[in-house]
Amino acid sequence: MTRRTVRIAMNGVTGRMGYRQHLVRSLLAIRESGGIDLGDGTALWPEPVLVGRRDLALKAIAERHGLDEWTTDLDAVLTDGSIDVYFDAQVTSARESALRKAVAAGKHIYTEKPTATGLDAALALARLAHESGVRHGVVQDKLFLPGLLKLKRLVDGGFFGRVLSVRGEFGYWVFEGDWQDAQRPSWNYRSQDGGGIVVDMFPHWEYVLHGLFGRVTSVQAHAATHIPRRWDERGQPYDATADDSAYGIFELESGVVAQINSSWAVRVNRDELVEFQVDGTEGSAVAGLRRCRAQHRSGTPKPVWNPDLPATESFREQWQEVPDNREFDNGFKAQWELFLRHVALGTPYEWDLLAGARGVQLAELGLRSSAEGRRLPVPELSL
Template sequence: MAVKHIGIIMNGVTGRMGTNQHLIRSIVAIREQGGVALPNGDVIIPDPILVGRNEAKLQALVEKHNLKRWSTSLDDCLNDPYNEIYFDSQTTVRRAEAIRKAIQAGKQIYCEKPTASNLEESLELAQLAYEAGIKNGVVQDKLFLPGLLKLKRLVDSGFFGQILSVQMEFGYWVFEGDWQPAQRPSWNYREEDGGGIIVDMFAHWRYVLDNLFGEVKSVSCIGKTHIPKRVDENNKPYICTADDAAYATFELEGGIIAQVNSSWTTRVNREDLLVIHVDGTEGSAVAGLRECKIQHRVSTPKPVWNPDIPNPLPFQEQWQEVPGNQEYDNGFKIQWELFLKHVAADEPFPWTLLEGAKGTQLSELGLQSWKERRWIDIPELSLGVKKSGKIVNASK
């Protein structure tokens, strides 16, 4: 058995998501478990170097989690051949420039989404990585949530018969920051800083819908800025220029209709922060982040609408829990392990920068639909192939 240490540049891990999900619950957890085992018996040990602008935060993270390396110079990290992977969880407006530099330095790329501020940049990054022949991936963490894994099992087994529709409700009340601190950073509510729930969440909904039910073919969307003013981290009021809620309908391949509400201005009266309800000819399912319950055709009750009497049926009790039948690890950690195996052992990893660009595309078309108040079809994305020094379209 050989032990291989892989240097990973981690840029942006002083933020909430980068610290908790990518550093502590993924890379540090992988190190503490002894690395990632490959099929040939070798073991990969990730060796991160934390990069950012705040020396104090970087040093504190390194010391707290028994790490050794940190830097405020991205260029120095990229110039070090020991570092094979570049990871980016910065704010969206900073991501594309750093990834370009990492591609030029020959690093394998793994990053958060959205991969860039617009579709043109997202496709450019995918094309650059393709031309450079480097491995690349985008975080698509919700695919590895226990509730969605159970839902995928139902889809693959044919439980639903013909899937008819999908309803998704996501969100919670984010405090305005005046009498209680907000749970999300203030840039989320400023369009000029890359904020907005459409930009943030449609990147997620694209890969969830594509991977579970069928490719998204068209979109109709209305966004709103329900809360016009908020208070930032420095207790200063600011004007919200980005949408904080979106009400969308998607048509998927096969004629499946998906209705998706996303909101940071709703108070939760459902079983989870994300609830996905799927109806099919043979059965239905309701999934949250961890749990999933079903109602088959043969056990479907026969309610009759009668508003003149109290409801006699205990609807919530007429569903059956889907068992886990396995242990579920952190979704971010699972995908990190898959990407490390992809880099070290060339194992498959389908969630590429091109897949990330699809999320950016859906966000842009959702915003366009809102502006123009109409349905918009979604063109197929593909990378180009170099021929005679020119880029021509080619299917992916």
């Protein structure tokens, strides 16, 4: 098979997500499998060029994985005519300017979200990329998780009848950093550095709801900072100025009402770190990262409320496991493969910078809704 190389500047690979999910479990995994079969006797071969600010960390990653190229000079990479794609997994506050430079240099764009710190900037970036003619995509990984792929199978198969509501629970306890190390970087809890759970998670909820059930048309949210004092990576205390929990109600164009709680200050009492329950006239389902369980109308028990007697039935056991019916790959890797096919062949790709702007819009309106204490409409965006 003939090898066709696509060179990808990867900015932010020294961070947890950029390294683990995008480099190791996506691009390097694609290489280990022989590349992406384009169906014409050609294998698309991703060649990462590591970019970041810490030269020693970049060198260590390159040596660990047998990679030849790394640099701390982003401008030099963007002026390199051999680079095809620019990928960004930096902190949010640094992303917009780097993406603008990459578009100006004619590079195709693939980026983590949020794509910018505000809607105006995110929408302007989407328009700039569209007008420049570069191909562009935004990571929307949760749509590619096994649990949500099974849930989509139920939606597409008409299992639910008319969908009534969606209830989501996401989160876990992130340690404050004093007596146990925090699982997330300290900038996540400083609003001045682009932190906050609304900014982080509402873009996810936008594309999950949009992709499965329809466009979000209104939002009512309450954001809170439950843990006001944390300790950073050097063991120094700091004030948490960003929200660590958010409680949102989203109305969809289809009439579906979605309630999603997001928190880094909650202890887990569920099967997975995120779960969505979907209720419809014909059936219900509960989906997480990997599992999906369903209960059809014909098999729904008839519980009776009686607080004077203990429960004699296990409600969880009354649900049926939705089978895999296929092999599921890593969600990040699956979306990378789709985007690189889009770059190489021009195949359709819907998760672009305009989709990314919708996520920024919902986060911005969610924070405004919380500050003003009212429900806000979510206007439809266009280029």
